[in-house]
Amino acid sequence: MPHQPDLDTFQALAEEAYAGLPEEFRKAAGRIVIHVQDIADRDVLQDLNIVNPMHLTGLYQGIPLIHDSVTFPSPESARIFLYRKPLLAELQTRPDTTLTQLIEHVVIHELGHHFGWSDEDMHALLDEIGHDH
Secondary structure, eight states, X not given: OOOOOOHHHHHHHHHXXXXXXXXXXXXXXXXXEEEEESSOOXXXXXXXXXXXXXXXXXXXXXXXXXXXXXXXXXXXXXXXXXEHHHHHHHHHTOTTSOHHHHHHXXXXXXXXXXXXXXXXXXXXXHHHTTXXX
């Protein structure tokens, strides 16, 4: 079995993916904290009615910008979680995709929830920055 990237490597790849996004998106996103874990916490899985933690590769936590307001701003930074083990498992099923591409895809998808984007909007952004999805 080849060496599996550790949590620190995932964190670095995720931050690199975020830093590689067009500047206007990063400015518009405001404060976003990226967390990397092996799998989702049990309470998160229960909230989402997910039985198998390997089915969740990423998660956005926070109030989408379209619902946030200046008068009642969200007290916490938005957070994007990436789950290492499910991502590695998904990577095994996608031989044409690199780990970097997969992490970029999940970061963009979760960021899309922050902006309140539709799946079509997210695919357009992935196309714009030159990635298959």
